[in-house]
Amino acid sequence: MKRGEKETAANPDVPFWYLRWRLAENDRQDVGVWFAQPVLVLAETWCCTPRQVRRRLSELQQQGRIEYRSGRGRGHVTQLRFLRPARDELLRASKLLAEAGDTPVLIRLLNLPMPAALRLEAAGPLRALFGWSSPEQGRDVFRYMWRGDLPPIDPLCCYLTFTMNLISQLGDTLLRYDAKTQQVQPHLAHAHETTDGGRTWTLHLRKGVRFHHGLELTATDILHTFQRFQTGPANYAFLLADLVSVRALDPYTVQLELGEPNLFFPVFLTNAALVILPHDVPFDERVWTATGPFRLTDRKEERLQFQANDRYFLGRPLLDQVEVLLVQGPSAGVLSLSKEPSTPEDVPALEIEPGATYLVASGQPDSPLADRHLRLALTSLLDAQRMWTDLGRAPDAMLPARSFLPDRSRRSPVPPPLDARTLLSESGYQGETLRMLYLGKADYRFQKEAAWLQERAREVGIVIEIFPWLFEEVFHSEEAMVGADLILCTELFSDEPHLSFIAALKDTNLPFRHLLPEPVLGELDARLRVIQSLDFGGREEQMGELEQWLTREGWVTFTYHRVGTFHHAPHLKGLNMAAFGEADWRTLWFRPAQGSAENNSVVGAARN
Numbered sequence: 001m002k003r004g005e006k007e008t009a010a011n012p013d014v015p016f017w018y019l020r021w022r023l024a025e026n027d028r029q030d031v032g033v034w035f036a037q038p039v040l041v042l043a044e045t046w047c048c049t050p051r052q053v054r055r056r057l058s059e060l061q062q063q064g065r066i067e068y069r070s071g072r073g074r075g076h077v078t079q080l081r082f083l084r085p086a087r088d089e090l091l092r093a094s095k096l097l098a099e100a101g102d103t104p105v106l107i108r109l110l111n112l113p114m115p116a117a118l119r120l121e122a123a124g125p126l127r128a129l130f131g132w133s134s135p136e137q138g139r140d141v142f143r144y145m146w147r148g149d150l151p152p153i154d155p156l157c158c159y160l161t162f163t164m165n166l167i168s169q170l171g172d173t174l175l176r177y178d179a180k181t182q183q184v185q186p187h188l189a190h191a192h193e194t195t196d197g198g199r200t201w202t203l204h205l206r207k208g209v210r211f212h213h214g215l216e217l218t219a220t221d222i223l224h225t226f227q228r229f230q231t232g233p234a235n236y237a238f239l240l241a242d243l244v245s246v247r248a249l250d251p252y253t254v255q256l257e258l259g260e261p262n263l264f265f266p267v268f269l270t271n272a273a274l275v276i277l278p279h280d281v282p283f284d285e286r287v288w289t290a291t292g293p294f295r296l297t298d299r300k301e302e303r304l305q306f307q308a309n310d311r312y313f314l315g316r317p318l319l320d321q322v323e324v325l326l327v328q329g330p331s332a333g334v335l336s337l338s339k340e341p342s343t344p345e346d347v348p349a350l351e352i353e354p355g356a357t358y359l360v361a362s363g364q365p366d367s368p369l370a371d372r373h374l375r376l377a378l379t380s381l382l383d384a385q386r387m388w389t390d391l392g393r394a395p396d397a398m399l400p401a402r403s404f405l406p407d408r409s410r411r412s413p414v415p416p417p418l419d420a421r422t423l424l425s426e427s428g429y430q431g432e433t434l435r436m437l438y439l440g441k442a443d444y445r446f447q448k449e450a451a452w453l454q455e456r457a458r459e460v461g462i463v464i465e466i467f468p469w470l471f472e473e474v475f476h477s478e479e480a481m482v483g484a485d486l487i488l489c490t491e492l493f494s495d496e497p498h499l500s501f502i503a504a505l506k507d508t509n510l511p512f513r514h515l516l517p518e519p520v521l522g523e524l525d526a527r528l529r530v531i532q533s534l535d536f537g538g539r540e541e542q543m544g545e546l547e548q549w550l551t552r553e554g555w556v557t558f559t560y561h562r563v564g565t566f567h568h569a570p571h572l573k574g575l576n577m578a579a580f581g582e583a584d585w586r587t588l589w590f591r592p593a594q595g596s597a598e599n600n601s602v603v604g605a606a607r608n
Helices: 014-023 039-046 049-064 085-102 105-111 116-122 124-129 161-170 218-229 373-381 385-389 406-411 420-426 445-462 471-476 497-506 518-532 536-552
Strands: 035-037 064-071 078-082 131-133 141-147 175-178 183-186 190-192 200-205 241-251 253-258 294-300 303-308 321-327 333-335 349-350 355-359 398-401 433-439 463-469 486-492 555-567
Touching: 035 039, 049 064, 049 078, 078 321, 078 385, 085 116, 105 116, 105 183, 105 321, 131 555, 161 294, 175 241, 175 294, 183 190, 200 536, 218 241, 218 253, 253 303, 349 486, 355 373, 373 420, 373 445, 385 398, 385 445, 385 555, 406 555, 420 445, 433 445, 445 463, 463 486, 497 518, 497 536, 518 536
Parallel strands: 141 321, 433 463, 433 486
Antiparallel strands: 035 078, 064 078, 131 141, 141 333, 175 183, 190 200, 200 253, 241 253, 294 303, 303 321, 349 555, 355 486, 355 555, 398 555
């Protein structure tokens, strides 16, 4: 900013804010506090010369924002102090930016280091930027927000429901799953067949399907995609683990040969991890070339921007543009629908998350939890309803879980009560410290739940230390799970619950593959092979029995399903929350309010 110029929405002083958060402690009032800083350190902070630092400090002093004492000569440091409360200044700046619609700069400001509670308060004006807007006549833009570190957007790294949904909007799979009919339907392949009981599958590709860069989809792209998946570090590697060969019989026909028959294999091909990529360009998650209904047109630190694919083979999407605002925060979460109505006309929608929060116990030889009595003692302590009440949470915001899925939890019998002290006395526990990981950062909800269980365990004589299992460790490192005795985490399912069930137990980045002992994994895999050979009803029955077996043995303790009531504006149409609990952009459209050719309706707020 120039000398004497005021901070405005069009020209916010981001370097000033960076300096302020760099100097001030998170929980300390910094108004009037003198900070001593060498000029060279300030120059490094602002990426400028010492001369420019002095000029910049002089400008800030003239604006009445700081007072500073110049330090000249060897051994002298510059001293400065801030004259206005940080909270007041930040809330004013965020309000001005939101009113001006300057989303990129507002996100950049909020992503600077600052106390988490203050960032959450300052993000309030972002609500005005969520939802539908028509910047041009007849052009519909939908905005929502992701809070937390942006995970990889790569089919090899399908770790979170958020990225699975993005990948599903950018690309297409050979087949798709219809949750209403519970059947596999054509997609990029218009037909598929097997003639030998499920060992060999032939897929017939649609003609005329174009990638975003214009090249037509052919069998060569299928071969390329599957080779990349099989040779890369895919966390869903089990999808193609039994694939022996892939052959292009002609440009539009592909033959897949498996090591053993699998009638469930077409369902595997509906998973977003197997979206088809072009063979002629290297994969780049910052560009993303595929066939999907939306194209990634802009990726910055503060925003992802997607445009409708006008040549989409199933017809152009009804939306024109989608923007995902990227804001750092204490926890990962999508901001897509509002928990509170913005107007009396807003439409409520009840959602029970398609998945569960659960605790996995280690059975490795060096873990005390190899003892079944000790595992069951911990299971008896983890009373989800009591925990929910003790933590002061709304009683109608959860459903006790006895399964991964809410419907099976409702149908499953309530297990008989267990006595923790009796089980503990029957175990070989000698007071060893158990190492427990909880998903997310220190102020995420799992930390409170882990601390609650830690205290309950202490009351009966079990010692637990708790540690965060950061999202980036889930994405990039399996070492974090080494030595863990317990892991508290969550799993959300797609609209194909049986594939999601298998994926949860097969995913190499989830606790089951690392904590359960080899004999248990062998039994689990044998049961999963049987499940894959059954029809829908048979799979449902066997999955319920598998969950009960894991629970009876104390390997898994299901705790709760989250329940939320969300609101959206009445002119938001085509809302489909079936896939991973995320909104499907392909079906969204907006009916303008009567008497208004342009509208900007809020449909966004936090979902944690």
